[in-house]
């Protein structure tokens with residue numbers, strides 16, 4: 196029978212005695228309840244195909260099309276078509292390195308993500324973990340003064356701005372989500388649409404708070420993030436090929452961990468779109484996003 200074993204942190208559970216492609220509706224009921232309770236699930240040793248992984252994603256909702264609209268699963272990989280490792284100058288490599296900052300997926304799009312499902316195809320000999328942080332527990336741990344300070348604040352989210360902050364800049368429109376205008380504005384305190392639990396909605400893509408000077412806003416966002424992403428609210432998954440891990444982007448942050456980039460690491464990612472009722476934000480023009488891009492490097 197499907198077994199749910201909570202991890203020794205505030206988030207996450209390991210799900211065993213189950214084969215994802217053969218999941219019954221009764222098992223799904225257990226898995227979905229565990230997802231809402233724990234915010235992240237680890238399924239060791241599943242070895243899913245592309246299709247099995249996206250079919251599993253469809254249990255949660257509509258798949259977000261990350262590239263050309265036909266692919267449901269995308270590779271998160273440093274491997275070039277000739278089999279060798281990418282070099283550091285490639286845009287896709289910078290995107291991979293950008294993933295090493297704490298973030299929530301697609302918060303920079305009008306419709307933010309609900310769930311991300313990652314599976315390990317090829318893992319490096321060490322490092323390359325994926326780390327998760329529980330923003331429900333992080334909110335619970337805030338003092339009353341901070342809670343009051345942030346209660347009505349919201350931040351703009353932009354991949355363009357977060358990559359620029361990390362030292363990586365791109366031509367506008369160079370890849371998925373790289374837009375300088377129309378950054379979504381999202382409240383710092385999010386109420387989960389199913390559980391009703393409050394969580395901090397922050398991460399590297401958050402970059403500006405209306406009504407606050409930019410340096411003050413960035414300092415506040417950085418301080419909240421630093422305080423939030425600490426034990427016992429974090430879990431680092433050490434991948435074995437075939438493992439599957441998923442998380443609820445509405446209340447869990449994640450980041451990739453470094454490894455020797457001469458080695459190959461290939462992950463497969465399926466992203467489930469948020470429900471419009473809770474994750475869709477009407478975007479307006481954000482004419483200030485360019486301020487994060489040094490004018491000489493907008494190549």
Ligand SMILES: O=C(O)CCC(=O)C(=O)O
Nearest residue numbers: 271294324325450451464
């Ligand atoms: O490569 C990883 O470990 C995580 C990448 C990531 O940010 C994602 O899958 O959304």
Ligand SMILES: [Fe+2]
Nearest residue numbers: 294298299300
């Ligand atoms: Fe991500």
